[in-house]
Amino acid sequence: MSTRRLVPPPISTARQKEFEDPRARVAFVKKYLPDGPPSPSSSSSSKPPTRSRPVRTFLKLCIYKLLLWILYSLTSLYLRARFVRNFILNRWFSVLYYHHRTPELIQKDVKQLDRLPQHISVILEFEKEGGVEQLIDHVAEISCWCASAGIHTLSVYERTGALKKYISTSHRITAQRLHSYFGRKRPTLRVLAPHLPSYANGDTEGMAGQAVDLEVIFISEEDGRESIVDLTKTLCEMAIRGKMTKEDVTMELVDAELESLTIPEPDLLVLFGPEVKLNGYPPWQIRLTEIFHLVDNDAVGYQVFLRALYSYAKCEMRLGR
Amino acid sequence: MPSSGLRTSLRTRRWLFSLPPIEWLSLRIQETLIGALRQGPIPQHVAFVMDGNRRFARQSHIETTEGHNLGFEALAKILEICYKAGVKVVTIYAFSIENFKRSKYEVDALMDIAKIKLSQLSQHGDLLDRYGAKIRILGHRSLVSQDVLEAMDRAMELTKHNDKAILNVCFPYTSRDEITSAIQSIVALAAPTKAKGQQLETLSEVAVDAPDSMRSNGSQSRSESPSSNATSTSTVVSTSPTSTLAPPREHIDFAGVHHKELLDLEDINEQTITDHLFTADNPPLDLLIRTSGVERLSDFMLWQAHQETDIEFVDCMWPEFDVWHLLPILLGWGLKRKRFLREVRLEEERRYKGSNGLREREADAFAQTNKKSI
Numbered sequence: 001m002s003t004r005r006l007v008p009p010p011i012s013t014a015r016q017k018e019f020e021d022p023r024a025r026v027a028f029v030k031k032y033l034p035d036g037p038p039s040p041s042s043s044s045s046s047k048p049p050t051r052s053r054p055v056r057t058f059l060k061l062c063i064y065k066l067l068l069w070i071l072y073s074l075t076s077l078y079l080r081a082r083f084v085r086n087f088i089l090n091r092w093f094s095v096l097y098y099h100h101r102t103p104e105l106i107q108k109d110v111k112q113l114d115r116l117p118q119h120i121s122v123i124l125e126f127e128k129e130g131g132v133e134q135l136i137d138h139v140a141e142i143s144c145w146c147a148s149a150g151i152h153t154l155s156v157y158e159r160t161g162a163l164k165k166y167i168s169t170s171h172r173i174t175a176q177r178l179h180s181y182f183g184r185k186r187p188t189l190r191v192l193a194p195h196l197p198s199y200a201n202g203d204t205e206g207m208a209g210q211a212v213d214l215e216v217i218f219i220s221e222e223d224g225r226e227s228i229v230d231l232t233k234t235l236c237e238m239a240i241r242g243k244m245t246k247e248d249v250t251m252e253l254v255d256a257e258l259e260s261l262t263i264p265e266p267d268l269l270v271l272f273g274p275e276v277k278l279n280g281y282p283p284w285q286i287r288l289t290e291i292f293h294l295v296d297n298d299a300v301g302y303q304v305f306l307r308a309l310y311s312y313a314k315c316e317m318r319l320g321r
Numbered sequence: 322m323p324s325s326g327l328r329t330s331l332r333t334r335r336w337l338f339s340l341p342p343i344e345w346l347s348l349r350i351q352e353t354l355i356g357a358l359r360q361g362p363i364p365q366h367v368a369f370v371m372d373g374n375r376r377f378a379r380q381s382h383i384e385t386t387e388g389h390n391l392g393f394e395a396l397a398k399i400l401e402i403c404y405k406a407g408v409k410v411v412t413i414y415a416f417s418i419e420n421f422k423r424s425k426y427e428v429d430a431l432m433d434i435a436k437i438k439l440s441q442l443s444q445h446g447d448l449l450d451r452y453g454a455k456i457r458i459l460g461h462r463s464l465v466s467q468d469v470l471e472a473m474d475r476a477m478e479l480t481k482h483n484d485k486a487i488l489n490v491c492f493p494y495t496s497r498d499e500i501t502s503a504i505q506s507i508v509a510l511a512a513p514t515k516a517k518g519q520q521l522e523t524l525s526e527v528a529v530d531a532p533d534s535m536r537s538n539g540s541q542s543r544s545e546s547p548s549s550n551a552t553s554t555s556t557v558v559s560t561s562p563t564s565t566l567a568p569p570r571e572h573i574d575f576a577g578v579h580h581k582e583l584l585d586l587e588d589i590n591e592q593t594i595t596d597h598l599f600t601a602d603n604p605p606l607d608l609l610i611r612t613s614g615v616e617r618l619s620d621f622m623l624w625q626a627h628q629e630t631d632i633e634f635v636d637c638m639w640p641e642f643d644v645w646h647l648l649p650i651l652l653g654w655g656l657k658r659k660r661f662l663r664e665v666r667l668e669e670e671r672r673y674k675g676s677n678g679l680r681e682r683e684a685d686a687f688a689q690t691n692k693k694s695i
Binding site for chain 2: 060061064065067068071072075076079224225226228229231232233235236237239240242244245246247249250251254255275276277278279280281282283284286287288289290291292311
């Protein structure tokens, strides 16, 4: 009795395995298949492919490469056509909307917008032909537009950090430009950069921390990842000294520290390049920043600035007045 | 009336594309285009912000949940195209920590969708298995309820043997949270002895309190509204400095497992932080695509995307985003990358030639001086 009862289970478990494991199932079925036809057919079908496949795949590859070449050519043609179209459109815009160095005109352009950014940020590229002079010139122009529109903070990102060496020079040139826009009653101006003393040159009487009409902040690549790395080092040092633990590191702490080390979160980021590429712009600060760029635009111009403000306010731009 | 017009146009388009001959033709064209694209440069790591499901639902007068479902369908199609084209890593922004602020009904529905779709995606023979992709959930695990966590773990377990591609699902994720937790784990590595001592001190308390508090946490997030969930986490954060037990802010830390040894302060650099992010062993992010025409990063991949990544803002809602939107972007990216590579090569050649020329000139000068001396 006991032997008869004990015998069946191993068989059933073996069967179960055969049914559950797909490979075992295939092997199980294969045992019962007629082994005549499949093997010759598989051998006959495996022989020709080894002869014909390289040719076929090579041909396929050639066709694909040709197709890709055609696609690339078509795309670059399309891109060129788009560039021409956008170039003309941008020119047309810049004729329609020109500031004529009068703050009143800029104010009139901006008046119908529901909301304005408090803090605007721009990315400028260092170009070899123009050098630092051109950069400072752009900064002066953009500062004037900001001052006219009523934006109080402008941060200028330039990857190499060339601007940071010319804080006093850019203050002088921007102040001159502001003078040419506003006349004698020009807005007060302060130029600063992280880790460097700010420069107001008599625009603020008395206290250095007093409010000015326009604050221009220069930032560069080292205010991006590097500032986060520096903060990490400082925090580690404090942890080693036993002043804090891992749990003290919160998002609020990091945010507050980074804001005091570099810049607060800007509301609007204007790219003057043709595509959206951040080029090392501080990562922590661009969380909710609206990013504006004009397709195929490659120049710093008033119309780009104005269109950025319009898109920030979600306002349609009417061509002409 | 524009909304109903949009709806009918969408419906007719759907109908047209579902006709068998047209569907077949479009599939053939897709295959050929992808085959061609594979011959050129292809981004290794693509990230998607799947924005616009709700707006799409509102515009076409369907329920929000239905919009999310359509969004998932779009995702499945896009994933297939990406893996076919040879993209190694796809990262999707599925759920932000900020999304817990939405209505409880919607959050619950999203969680349900996530549970179902995760198990569906990771099934044998389905999409991910077919392309050898493994699933990874990036984010703040403690904010998710227990049953969703189980579904996540099961999906990861089921697909972990796949090694050809990766699908990163950012579940409750924000980039600032990611960077903060990276800093946290670096701090923990730099000063581990202190933490160990504290752990020893509070060990007895842990044994008593931890299971209790964890259980209450789990039940809370399952039964109560997401807003109360958020407040509970915030209280946890504020109390965490005083009590080191029950670590609710713990993440799956890939790099933390690898780097067991002590960290020297001077060795901390950008790479250290990169290694402690959720995307530590992924290739650098090449392309970031955001739909719905909103031109913001919204706390997604800030650290990964702010250097050389191409960011594309597409002006259509996510459920409408399909192959014919994606393929031109891939094509444009390939062309750009090809031009860039050509420039780099030319530059190298020029430099090589320049150095050669210099060497020749030096050799000439050397020969002349030799002659003179002779």
